[in-house]
Amino acid sequence: MENINDIYNFVQFELNKNQSGNTLNQDEFNLACGWANLEYFKFNFGLPEQYKVGQPSAPINYENTQLITDRLRKFKQFKGGRDLPSLPVDVNGQALYPSDYVHYSSIRYGTKDVTPVRDANLGSALNNSITAPDKTYPIMVFYDTYMQYYPTDLAFVDFTYLRTPATPFWAITIVNDAYVYDSLRSTQFEWGQENLTDIANLILGYAARNLKDQLNLQGSEKRKTDGI
Numbered sequence: 609m610e611n612i613n614d615i616y617n618f619v620q621f622e623l624n625k626n627q628s629g630n631t632l633n634q635d636e637f638n639l640a641c642g643w644a645n646l647e648y649f650k651f652n653f654g655l656p657e658q659y660k661v662g663q664p665s666a667p668i669n670y671e672n673t674q675l676i677t678d679r680l681r682k683f684k685q686f687k688g689g690r691d692l693p694s695l696p697v698d699v700n701g702q703a704l705y706p707s708d709y710v711h712y713s714s715i716r717y718g719t720k721d722v723t724p725v726r727d728a729n730l731g732s733a734l735n736n737s738i739t740a741p742d743k744t745y746p747i748m749v750f751y752d753t754y755m756q757y758y759p760t761d762l763a764f765v766d767f768t769y770l771r772t773p774a775t776p777f778w779a780i781t782i783v784n785d786a787y788v789y790d791s792l793r794s795t796q797f798e799w800g801q802e803n804l805t806d807i808a809n810l811i812l813g814y815a816a817r818n819l820k821d822q823l824n825l826q827g828s829e830k831r832k833t834d835g836i
Contacts (some may be wrong), residue, residue: 609804611796612641612778613789618808623815632815634780634787641776644810645797649773652679653711670711670770682798683773684713688766695767701760704753708771715748716766722746722757734758773798 609615619640620631632640654669671677687706688694697703715722725733725747733747734740741747741758746765748757757765779793797807 609808610801611791612776612794613791615641615797615804615808615811616778616789619812619815622812634778636815637811638776638778640811640814641778641797641807643814644807645773645776647810648799648803648807649680649683652676653770670713679800679803680770682800683710683770684768685771686766686768688716688764688768694764696764697757697760697762699760701757701762702754703757703765703767705755706767706769706771709769710772711770712750713768713770714766715768717743717746717762717764720744720746722748722765724748724750727751 609618616637619637623631652670654672669676670680685706685708686692695703695706712724715724720743723746727749730749739745743759743762746757746759746762748755774795776797777793777795779790779795780787781790781793782788797804799807
């Protein structure tokens with residue numbers, strides 16, 4: 609599979625392989641693509657449903673293995689360094705999240721790591737006479753619409769984070785009264801080609817549930833389990 613049209617053809621083939629007449633129209637397919645895209649991102653990022661007592665992370669999660677790091681590499685963004693604009697911090701020590709922000713990866717001030725702290729621990733961190741935050745040991749707290757940095761006069765930090773994946777879109781045009789794939793107006797999945805079979809299987813699962821197609825639903829679930 610190379611593009612979203614290959615995925616569409618695969619899904620339609622699987623749905624109608626028994627000549628059942630099951631198909632997805634453009635809107636249904638694009639809806640399924642959008643949900644599958646986010647589900648696959650969430651799966652590789654780390655499903656909170658898989659957290660266990662004493663194990664506050666999922667077995668598959670961000671940068672847990674090189675495979676997951678490679679899968680998510682296209683979504684890793686960096687603000688900072690010598691050639692890129694850093695993330696500005698205002699005079700109150702506050703910085704806004706990038707508009708496509710999902711999850712932080714690292715924060716540095718110069719060569720110093722900025723340590724995120726829980727809001728519940730902020731008071732003790734600020735009042736610690738030995739390790740109170742300064743430009744050698746800066747800290748920060750995540751809030752709803754901004755990040756709060758201490759000390760407040762950092763001005764800039766280098767910020768690495770995961771961004772939101774682009775929403776895929778399968779576009780078509782009419783040629784001689786037939787629908788034809790329009791590659792120029794389509795938005796491709798940003799995942800590597802090696803991941804598109806997983807994406808296609810997720811879409812097939814959504815479609816099978818919608819069409820109450822038990823055979824394809826069972827096949828989709830089996831491929832999830834077997835990893836093929």
